[in-house]
Amino acid sequence: MANTLAETLTDSGLIWRNGVPLRNLCHWKIGGPADYVIEPRSAEEAAAAQRIAREANVPFLVIGHGSNMLFDDAGYRGVIIKLGSRMSRCRFSGSRVRAEAGIWAPMLARACAGRGLTGLEHIVGIPGNLGGLLYMNGGSLRQSIGDAVVRVDILDGQGNIAAVSAAECDFSYRHSVFQEKKSIVLGVELELQQSTPGEVRRKMLDILRERREKFPLDLPNCGSVFSNEPRLYEAYGPPGMVIEQTGLKGARIGDAELSVRHANFIVNRGRASSADVFALIRHVRRKVLERTGFLLHCEVCYAAPDGRCGRLDAFL
Ligand SMILES: Cc1cc2nc3c(=O)[nH]c(=O)nc-3n(C[C@H](O)[C@H](O)[C@H](O)COP(=O)(O)OP(=O)(O)OC[C@H]3O[C@@H](n4cnc5c(N)ncnc54)[C@H](O)[C@@H]3O)c2cc1C
Structure with a gap:
């Protein structure tokens, strides 16, 4: 008789749990249980986690x-593969750093500052892990993580570990x-420039x-909900300003609220559901479209119960 997925996971020696509330694994504090969560250490x-999910024919998602x-x-x-603190080593060699995908971006930025390396100050306040940051090509202050990338180690769709160059990553604004x-992004090599620890830390403190x-950092949120698009920006400004000018700042559906501090943030006022967030996003898009003729696009990703993610x- 074929093993159940739980039996296979037990035999594999991987670190895994079942029935994990996803609200505990995300900043918005929203989400029901995941069937399985695996936390790889290497x-x-x-690769083993990906193979086991594939062979069991269940969806998997890396976060x-x-x-x-x-x-x-x-x-x-399905199976959530969480690349976090268990896979977060980093190694320096001159002005280069190689870091595993699970390292928390602010920690990596601080480790670079300690060595007087400049180039990652802009990620010091971004509360994601390096793999997610790469996927999003995230950044701030008109910079993106892709600017510093030399190469990326990946696990491809066939389960092979391979290296891809920065050019192959096809980085553009919030795209990779x-x-x-x-x-799956496993690790990244970045090229930085030499400065002094004091100078780098000073820039980080300012940021x-x-x-x-x-930003409304006192309530659960997911950063900017809508992406900044050049045509909209030129005509009306950044999404937060457009939403505010549409009179929506503070609008609330259930416990999901457009922050009064920054209208491109949706905060969870307590018990917001994914349905509340969906309804509020639909409402904002409709009102902004009516006023400006522009349809806002989302920066934030959604994982459907059936395994689809994007x-x-x-999904609206
Ligand atoms: C308060 C706040 C402020 C923020 N400010 C900024 C900002 O200034 N600039 C900015 O760019 N973003 C910002 N964000 C958004 C977010 O922090 C970034 O997008 C971050 O890079 C996401 O990383 P993560 O590890 O949390 O990814 P997750 O949210 O876990 O995942 C996001 C996507 O990346 C994919 N993914 C995650 N890890 C991997 C991997 N190893 N390999 C392949 N795919 C992967 C997931 O499948 C998912 O599709 C902010 C968020 C918050 C809550």
Whole structure:
């Protein structure tokens, strides 16, 4: 008789749990139970997790810190592969650093500052893991993580571990090839420049101070919900300003609220559901479309219970 997935996981020696509330694995604090969560400690364990899910014919999804994810109230019928603190080593060699995908971006930025390496100050306030940051090509202050990438180690769709160059990553604004290829980012090599620890730390403190003033960091949120698009920006400004000018700041459905501090953030006022967030996003898009003729697109990703995952607006 074939083993159940739970038996296979027990035999594998991987670290796994079942029935894990996804609200505990994401910043929005929303989401029902995932059938299985695996936390690999190495590239080989990540490959084993992917292979086991494939052989069991269940969907799988890799996540980092869950800072750009909306999970569904119904949870996830498959395997979540979480690349986090168990896979977060980094090694320096001159002005280069090689880091595993699970390292928390602010920790990596601080480790670089300690060595006087400049180039990653802009990620010090972004609460995601390096793999998720790569996937999103995230960044701030008109910079993106892709600017510093030399190469990326991946697990491809066939389960092979391979290296891809920065050019092959096809980085552009909040885009990388990993959004289409569905590879798992395992580690990254970055090239930085030499400065001094004091100078790098000073820049980071300025950035953190500015972010504390601008963003509603006291309530669960997922950062910017809608992406900044050049045509909209030129005509009306960034999405937060457009939403505010549409009179929607503070609008609330259930416990999901457009932050009064920054209208491109949706905060969870307590018991927000994924349905509340969906309804609020639909409402904002309709009102902004009526006023400006522009349809807002989502930066935030959504994982459906049946295993599909992508930018949230693909599911509206
Ligand atoms: C308060 C706050 C402020 C924020 N500010 C910024 C900001 O200034 N700039 C910015 O760019 N973003 C910002 N964000 C959004 C978010 O932090 C980034 O998008 C971050 O890079 C996501 O990383 P993560 O590990 O949390 O990814 P997750 O949310 O876990 O996943 C996001 C997507 O990446 C995929 N993914 C995750 N890990 C991997 C991997 N190893 N391999 C392949 N795919 C993977 C997931 O499948 C998912 O589709 C902010 C979020 C919050 C909550």
